[in-house]
Amino acid sequence: MYRPDDTIVAVSTPASEKRVIVRISGPDTVKGVRQIFEPPVGSGPSSVTSGQIVVAGNLKLDATLYLFKSPHSYTGEDLAEIHVFSNRAVTNSVLTSLLNRGLRAAEPGEFTARAYFNNKIDLAQAEAVNEIITASNRFQLNAAENLLTGRLAETTKRICDAIMDCLTTLEAGLDFSSEDIEFTSGAETVGKLTAITSDLHNLLASSIRCESLIELPAVGIAGAPNAGKSTLGNALLGRERSIVSPQRKTTRDVLTAELTLSHCRCVLFDCAGLILQAETILDELAQQAAVQALHNASVVLFCVDIARPDWSEDLSVLELIEAKDVIPVATKTDLLLDKGLNERLIRLNKSFGADFLVVSAHTGLGLDRLKSAIDNTIIAATMPAADKQRDTRYAIRNTRYEIALTARHTQAVTEATDDITQAVNELKAGNDEIAAMHLRTAYQGLIGLQQHTIDEKILERIFSRFCVGK
Numbered sequence: 001m002y003r004p005d006d007t008i009v010a011v012s013t014p015a016s017e018k019r020v021i022v023r024i025s026g027p028d029t030v031k032g033v034r035q036i037f038e039p040p041v042g043s044g045p046s047s048v049t050s051g052q053i054v055v056a057g058n059l060k061l062d063a064t065l066y067l068f069k070s071p072h073s074y075t076g077e078d079l080a081e082i083h084v085f086s087n088r089a090v091t092n093s094v095l096t097s098l099l100n101r102g103l104r105a106a107e108p109g110e111f112t113a114r115a116y117f118n119n120k121i122d123l124a125q126a127e128a129v130n131e132i133i134t135a136s137n138r139f140q141l142n143a144a145e146n147l148l149t150g151r152l153a154e155t156t157k158r159i160c161d162a163i164m165d166c167l168t169t170l171e172a173g174l175d176f177s178s179e180d181i182e183f184t185s186g187a188e189t190v191g192k193l194t195a196i197t198s199d200l201h202n203l204l205a206s207s208i209r210c211e212s213l214i215e216l217p218a219v220g221i222a223g224a225p226n227a228g229k230s231t232l233g234n235a236l237l238g239r240e241r242s243i244v245s246p247q248r249k250t251t252r253d254v255l256t257a258e259l260t261l262s263h264c265r266c267v268l269f270d271c272a273g274l275i276l277q278a279e280t281i282l283d284e285l286a287q288q289a290a291v292q293a294l295h296n297a298s299v300v301l302f303c304v305d306i307a308r309p310d311w312s313e314d315l316s317v318l319e320l321i322e323a324k325d326v327i328p329v330a331t332k333t334d335l336l337l338d339k340g341l342n343e344r345l346i347r348l349n350k351s352f353g354a355d356f357l358v359v360s361a362h363t364g365l366g367l368d369r370l371k372s373a374i375d376n377t378i379i380a381a382t383m384p385a386a387d388k389q390r391d392t393r394y395a396i397r398n399t400r401y402e403i404a405l406t407a408r409h410t411q412a413v414t415e416a417t418d419d420i421t422q423a424v425n426e427l428k429a430g431n432d433e434i435a436a437m438h439l440r441t442a443y444q445g446l447i448g449l450q451q452h453t454i455d456e457k458i459l460e461r462i463f464s465r466f467c468v469g470k
Helices: 029-034 088-100 110-117 123-134 138-148 151-175 186-205 229-237 281-295 312-318 341-352 367-382 392-397 407-428 432-447 456-463
Strands: 008-011 019-025 047-056 059-068 079-085 218-223 255-260 265-270 299-305 325-331
Touching (some): 019 029, 019 110, 047 088, 079 088, 110 123, 123 407, 151 432, 229 325, 229 367, 299 367, 325 367, 407 432
Antiparallel strands (some): 019 079
């Protein structure tokens, strides 16, 4: 998998960053730094030094060197970070210089892997590093940070200790079954195991699944042709992304762009206006693409031109939208500001049986409120099950998310819950030995979340998801 005796190097900042961090870890860290950094680096304790790096020939750039000596570093080895304001070409030259001096390019996740192998962090904390990097909103980030600080280890250790107490008592009873000694009643053990099962259920219910961190949520803009969808999309983005025209069916393809909200980011997409009957093959293809994209969206903004005299077409196309969360949006309200907007809005709400948000892409009316509605809806979708009944706005102000769980964590907790449930059933049936077997399995599964005795293929799969330099 990894070669821990090598000295590795990688850029640990995104390519778009102006401030570049070159990270080095391994036994030859100080030796490698001395060859490209001035003034000379001593062999003393950890330090911060301002100086220059030699890029190529006589070219030198101001830089800051952060040196962390083993074992007081992130990886547990000698580790250095060179911070410099640079561009990609200069950075590549620095990397090439270090590689030519015997250092090796780091593999994805190798710095964190070394921290794990050197007992600086447990496996769940190692996984948390990647979840922090890929988090798409503040609540997912908080959950991943809780995982990094060892919250999962604390929780599972407490539960494992409780399982071991029950198992020890149960096995003691089996060992001394011929003696007239009762260590605990079966009902008492069942009560303790039931409480443990409840704790495991709560852990799953109050945690965020890391799979939801992988991709940004999609927000689609839908409605009948010429309902103001493209204009609204451009207004939300603050730039011209979609072609705007008074002619119907201008948008044919699904156009996407990233939208940053107060608490999260999302992919906003505009698609063809929904129609009941396709007139041409192009209409049919555009409809198929639009319906499929909207079907996969996390949130759909259903746009209705409030100034339109008849909404029967809009009522019909609404049935084509199969999204979990739909936000009704009344567009082109600037056309009615002096012509009974409130009366029209009451009629619109009554016709659709929904409360529409009043928006004008031209004047900016309601855009901030619409962004907040999108933001809140996305956050509500990522909330743990235990928080689903709570008010979304309150949840945003008062973060109480627990831990980010990967698929591996979820599987282990679920299997442990099943084993303990089976142990309870066996205890009630008087099969103490089989119950003890299930408790041992549950204990081993949970304790394995943190221990280093884990299959190498699993480790490879975990760290391969990391980016280089982390």
